[in-house]
Amino acid sequence: MQSPGSYSFTNGCLWLWWPDVRHRSVKCCGPERMKRFSAPSQQQQQQQHYPDPTRPPHGVDDDTASLSDGSKKVKTAQSFESLFDNESHSDVIIDVSDSQYVFHAHRMILSMKSEVFASLLNNIAAVDGQKSILYLQEQQECGRVFSRFLYFIYSGAVWLHRDYVIPLHKLAEKYAVRPLCSHCESYIHQLLLNTVSSSSSSSSSSSSSSSRGFSIDVVHDLCENNGNTEDIRNLAFKVLCIRFKEFVRSDRWVHCSWKIVHDLIQSQDCNAEESFILTSATDWMKKNKLHAKGQIEDILSKIRYPLLNRRVLYHLQKNGAFKNFPCVQHLVDNAVKYHCFKELPEAKDDFVGVQFEQRDNRLHRSQPEISNAVATADNNNCNIVQQLTKTSDPP
Secondary structure: OOOOOOEEEEOOEEEEEEOOOEOOEOOOOOOOEEEEEOOOOHHHHHHHOOOOOOOOHHHOOOOOOOHHHOOOOOOOOOOOHHHOOOOOOOOEEEEEOOOOEEEEEOHHHHHHHOHHHHHHHHOOOOOOOOOEEEEEOOOHHHHHOHHHHHHHHHHOOOOOOOOOHHHHHHHHHHOOOHHHHHHHHHHHHHHHHHHHHHHHHOOOOHHHHHHHOOOHHHHHHHHHOOOOOHHHHHHHHHHHHHOHHHHHOOOOHHHOOHHHHHHHHHOOOOOOOHHHHHHHHHHHHHHOOOOOHHHHHHHHOOOOHHHOOHHHHHHHHHHOOOOOOHHHHHHHHHHHHHHHHOOOHHHHHHOOOHHHOOOHHHHHOOHHHHHHHHHHHHHOHHHHHHHHHHHHOOO
């Protein structure tokens, strides 16, 4: 005899035992009856199944659904802002750079937003009922903006600024937070573009350009880093061209790669007098102890010698600065001929090509600026020839 309310499994079915009940009193009347429960039929499932919430109503296609047929899809951005660094319901602690920065966090949110965090969190566990701790080591500049990085993960919002967007972008790349990477790259691109645009529309000085954009060190890093997008590297290179003098006078110039030096000297946008470009190139080669003859010749051949002052050309010829580089010496010879015969109509076709073209920056200079540049070049003639003579001598 089964007791009231008991159950058993037989032949894959659940059997419940319960006596008949009449009126308000519990009274057994006759033999107890057995009730059998089984899964609903397919027809019952179809009748009771809820509508697919991912699709428009009444069988309307996703592409055609609109207000005209009474349907509209709305979406709210998911945000966990209220849980940022909130100890409530937190199940993990993030320890950054040996407890320099500590945050209360949530496994589920971190794993949702970053596959890297998901992998890291899978490898740690709570000990003795305490919250698990995720230890992270970050560069000092990245540690200072980790709170902004973590806040973006929780809220989807972030304040960007040129002073810290680079380390913020590094964190976004390191932990594969794609939306933040995209925001940072767009902001970096816009800042660089603003510098390029403002320089082409005005004759602002390099110092004022620096105050509105990145420091020259940051621009150099952006240009040299192959991990950046091609657009960002190209814009950073243009900024280096515009602020060439500032770059050469900075500590970064000597650490610049050969390729960047070569490309800057070759560029139509290099914003400096030709004598300054020449001395900058030779100074870089000297400080880097460049002895590869092919690389030296490749750089020197990008100088536009016809744009040099005649006195500079005279000393280059007299001292045989390029005696070891016949190709470069030929360019100097042509530059001398240019200054001698450029006013002759019949010699017009002899002086064509990039070597004889003014760089774009010269078009924006006033006459006093050009005069000052020439005077400066005259004062530095001896230094130019001395540097070139030492650089061109084989080791």
